[in-house]
Amino acid sequence: MDLKIYDTARREKVAFEPRTPDQVGMYVCGPTVYDKIHIGNARPLVIFDVLSRLLRSLYSDVTYVRNITDVEDKINARAKERGISIRELTETTAALFQENARDLGCLDPDIEPRATDHIPEMLDHIAKLIEKGHAYALDDGHVLFHVPSWSDYGKFARKDRDEQVTGARVEVASYKKDPADFVLWKPSDSETPGWESPWGFGRPGWHIECSAMSAKHLGADFDIHGGGIDLVFPHHQNEVAQSCCVHDEAERHDRFARYWMHNGYLMSEGEKMSKSLGNFYTVAELLEEFPGEALRLVLLKTHYRQPLDFTKDKCREAKAELDGLYRLVQEMADTPESAAPDDFRAALMDDLNTPLALAKLHEQASALNKGSGDAGAFRASCALLGLAAQDPEAWFKGGASDDDGAEIDALVEERSAAKKAKDFATADRIRDELKARGIVLEDKPGGMTEWRKA
Ligand SMILES: [Zn+2]
Structure with missing residues (x-):
């Protein structure tokens, strides 16, 4: 029985053959730790966890790498907004992420590299790209990947020149030689995290970390790269460009990773998930209920490439x-x-x-x-x-048993009666007693009270 997987790069289902018999390396893009993960972020976690279990049942040596992006401008903005240090934000968010992943039944990956622990590898990667004529440094401290320097750019994501420029528009700036060029390194000031580099005090762009960390932990040529479908362009296209340009042809594969797997989009309650629609669910809040x-x-009931409601x-x-x-x-x-x-x-x-x-x-x-x-x-x-x-x-x-439920119902009723009789001491005592048992009460308009397990 052959394992067949749909390879995004080739747009077809192909038989999986590891590069080295019995040995598989898999890299999956993990979260940017600026906020709690939502249920859409949970989909790749669960899918690639099942894949890692299947691979382990087939091959004796499987290395699953899932990174944590802990340097990114969204993190800086959020830390400022909350008035906490960047480190405090990334540490607490990463810890909650790991707890959520375990609660979803995911085994820990073998290696969980953090971007900030791999700055020297990224600097090395960027220096090589400059040396090989694929990147350029500007006087203001920016280093950019020069898209026209690599004729295969756009092939992986199947994006033509117009789409490439549109995709890079968020970063369009006067300093670019070409509008599709993307940032490898950017200058930092005293408010933003930064590291000394040959191009001044600065910090990495997002894409470079995955090229540098996958090479460090799995080598220049490895088997499977995964992530959500939204990462195909520009993130994965840029990873392909960086990695293919940095490594000599003999040591790497044409597609960078040999197999590319992407899970489909997730909708929530029939619509695109958004805070204003009230269908934006963080994993942490769902775990209070289920x-x-x-x-x-629920995430496994739909095939991973299909959209999931x-x-x-x-x-x-x-x-x-x-x-x-x-x-x-x-x-x-x-x-x-x-x-x-x-x-x-x-x-x-x-x-x-x-x-x-x-x-x-x-x-x-x-x-x-x-x-x-x-x-x-x-x-x-x-x-x-x-x-x-x-x-x-x-x-x-884990869920209250039927007997418990009846008893809790009775206590809730007793509390409602006490409140009606303005016996607030009794009402509060019952609330505290239930709270101590992990039961949370929610008073609804019209005098109704609902309870749930915390
Ligand atoms: Zn990545």
Whole structure:
């Protein structure tokens, strides 16, 4: 059984062959740590986590690298806005990101490089680009990649000259030799983070970090590069340009990475996610309402290249579905994992067809419910998807049980009655008691009170 993946660079599904037998290197662009991640950011996390699990089941030596962008102008602006230091903002945001990723059932990547730990590698990369005639430094401290210096520019993203210029417009400036040129290094002042460089005190542009860090941790020629579809242009096109121009042809691959994988867009409640529509969900707030595995399951129910409509209703359904899987796991007690069945594996091997794999998983579950089926194979299938991974008892305790629910309802009613009778001391005591048990109350207009687990 061959693993087939859709390669964005070639725009077709191809058989995957690692560069070195049994050894796979994968690099996925991670977050810019200026704010909490939203559910759209969670999609590549979960998709590439499943891919890494599948790869590990096939090859003995897999290195999964997922970077953290901790120097970027959005970070500077946000730190200023919040009146905290850049370091405090990036440290707390990165820690919350890692916690969210684990709550979504993602295994930690093997290497999680940070941009600010790789400034010397970036400086080296930029110096080589200048030396080879692909970049130029200006007196004001900017260094730019010169797009016309590389005739293959635009091929990867399939962007013609007009689109290249439009895409680079955010950075259009009088100092550019060509309107499509992009920034490798820019000058910093006392308000912005910076490092000494041959071109003055400054900081890197966004794209250069991924070229420098992938080369450092995986080599100039590696297997899979992934990210969201929105990164194809300009970010990944610029990575391809930088890396292909820096490394000699003999040591690198024509496409830079051999296989490029991109997950599709995510909508929320049927529309483009936006704060003004009220459908902008951070992972942290969704985790207050739903278990991480329910969010994970919603993200896996749509094929990764298709657009996905994320809704809270789907999270509720996913939670119920997982309850069913956990009941089976609970009944199986100590059955060890064996091998996932062929039809289940075949679905994942076909460009990570998770909706089909889930259908196969449910067939296994219904066989088990009927008293036939293979418990070890079911466990192995769950493990490949990263589902039903917790202790079933912990899972069922995660949401309040029915008995608890009735008791909480009664306490909430008692509090409402106390409030009506202006017995605020009792009302507050009940609120505090519930709070101590991790139950949050929300008073709604009209005297109704809703409760949820914090
Ligand atoms: Zn990147």
